[in-house]
Every structure is written in structure tokens, then in C-alpha cells.
Amino acid sequence: MSVEVRIPTILRPYTGGDKNVTAEGATLGALIIDLDVRYPGIRERIVDEQGLRRFVNLYLNDEDVRFLGGLDTPVADGDSVTILPAVAGG
Amino acid sequence: MLNIRQSLVDAMVAHARADHPDEACGVIAGPAGSDRPERFIPMVNAARSPTFYEFDSADLLRLYREMDARDEEPVVVYHSHTATQAYPSRTDIAYASEPEAHYVLVSTRDGVAQEDPVEVRSFRIVDGEVSEEPIEIVA
Numbered sequence: 001m002s003v004e005v006r007i008p009t010i011l012r013p014y015t016g017g018d019k020n021v022t023a024e025g026a027t028l029g030a031l032i033i034d035l036d037v038r039y040p041g042i043r044e045r046i047v048d049e050q051g052l053r054r055f056v057n058l059y060l061n062d063e064d065v066r067f068l069g070g071l072d073t074p075v076a077d078g079d080s081v082t083i084l085p086a087v088a089g090g
Numbered sequence: 091m092l093n094i095r096q097s098l099v100d101a102m103v104a105h106a107r108a109d110h111p112d113e114a115c116g117v118i119a120g121p122a123g124s125d126r127p128e129r130f131i132p133m134v135n136a137a138r139s140p141t142f143y144e145f146d147s148a149d150l151l152r153l154y155r156e157m158d159a160r161d162e163e164p165v166v167v168y169h170s171h172t173a174t175q176a177y178p179s180r181t182d183i184a185y186a187s188e189p190e191a192h193y194v195l196v197s198t199r200d201g202v203a204q205e206d207p208v209e210v211r212s213f214r215i216v217d218g219e220v221s222e223e224p225i226e227i228v229a
Contacts (some may be wrong), residue, residue, distance in 0.1 A: 006158075010187045055185050057147045064147045084154055085187035087115070088137075088144035089169060090179040 003075055007083040014042040021067040023081075028060065029071035031081065046083060047071065055059060091211070092192045092212040093120075093228045094127050094166070101130045103208050106170035106196040109135065113143040114196075116166035118166035119157050127165040127192075135169075142181070143169045166212075168194040175199070176209040178220050 003020050005023050022036065025031030029047075034076050036043035046056055051071055058065045059082040065073050075081070098118055105114045115135050118127035131153065136146040146151070157163065167188055171179070176195035178186070186193060198208040214221045 007204075008187070009208070010189060055187075058148060059147075059151050062151065064151070066147070082151060082154070084150055086144055086147070086185065087117075087150060087167060088142070088181075088185045090142050090181035 002077060004080045005031070005035060006080070008084055011042055011045055011083065014039040014045075019072070025075060027071065028058065028065055028073045028075060028081070031075055032071070050076060055088060057084045057086055058082070091223050092127075092225045093125075094185050094225060095229070096227050098127055098130055099135050099225070099227070100167075100169045101132075102194060102196055103210065105132045105204040106172075106198050106208065109170065110198045110202045111140045111172045112138050113140060113172060115143040115167075115169040117153065117164045119160075119162040120159065120165035120166070122163045125165060129162065134203040140172050162183060164188055164191050166194050167191045167221060168196060169228070170198055171198045173196050178213055181226070183215055183218055183220060188218045189214075194225075 002022055002024055007019055007021060007022050023031050023035040025034045032043050032046055047053060052058055060068060060073055061079055098192045105116060114133040119131060120126040121127040133145050133149060135143045176197035179191060182207055193213045193215050195211050200206050212223050212225050214223060
């Protein structure tokens, strides 16, 4: 269940500068836990106690996971995951 | 320092005027590592609000895919303030997530007619710290 994950600039300090990394997991939530084993500290930048952080967008292939099953969305071999911080402000 | 062509500044100002009183937002992409803004990409403010802006999440994914494919970066991230000065708000600072981008603020608080003055200022926002930088118009 190996999945490619695109890491945004602001989280690349966790991945040693890598833009594309690999992680494993049956669901997005599990995948993010695995990502945190490989790159400690990255998980809390993506999720909090309530789930996905409000201003972080997570995509499975072309879909915003908020319109899928959120962190419970199943992940299949060969899927791609993209993490993008929202571009937002006041 | 932000080095930018006058036509790109004019494009940001025109977008801000057109969307007033809602906030306008967008990106100027440039070749990765160049620090040179070149491709003007106005975005829809999904919040359609005079006090908030947010790129639509599907538009955001398309934008970053396209920039990746063209080996570009968001050199400038711009938005407007329609009732306050062109200085980053607390929410702007909290959500700023492109440490290498120039954050350009355009204020249309003094009106949107051609003769009304607009304020255009540029900032770096890194780890919650704001620093203003000069804007240099280049050919």
C-alpha cells in the first residue's frame, strides 16, 4: 500500500527538503501516522484532536478529502496524496 | 526587496478594484528559484467576503499542479484589504504558509475610481514574523 505524498514547501524541513515522499497505510489517517514515523513531528502540522486542521487541504488523487471520508478515506496502492496549506487570510 | 514589472502591479490593482468591496486574491508565479514574478494568476475568493479571502480548494490543487508542471513557484501571493491599510492582518500572519513568497497587500479603502489612490506594499511572513520590504519596479 505504497502511496506517493506531495509535501508543501512549509513542511519540507521535516522531510529533509524532499518534495515527494512515500508512505503506507490503509486509510489517510493511518498514512499520516506512518508519515510521522518517517518524519517525526509532521503529523501535528496536518491534524489536531478534531481531525484535519482547518487550514490544511488534503487531496486523494484529485479530490479534497473533506468531500470523501476525511481521514477515514481508504487508500489504495498507486494513489497519490497531496498536502497543501490553504491560501487564506483576512 | 520585490522586483516586479509595473504591468503586474497594475494587474493586481485592477483586480482589487474590480472585486471591491470583497477582497481579491491571486498569485504571480515565476520560474522556480528565480524570485521573478512573471505569470499573473487571479484567483476566485471562495469566501466572497470583505474581511476574508480563501482560494477554493479545487482551484488550489489545480494551481499547484500547474505550477509544478511548469517548474514554477508562487513568487507573489497577493490579496486586497478593502477597509483597512495594506498591512498583514492577524489572520494573514496566522495562515501565511509560503515562507519564500512575497506577500503583496493592496488597499482599496480610499475608493476604486481610477483617480483614487491605492496602497500597494510587500511583506515577508515567516514563522509569524512580518517584515516589510521595498518594491522596485523593473522593466
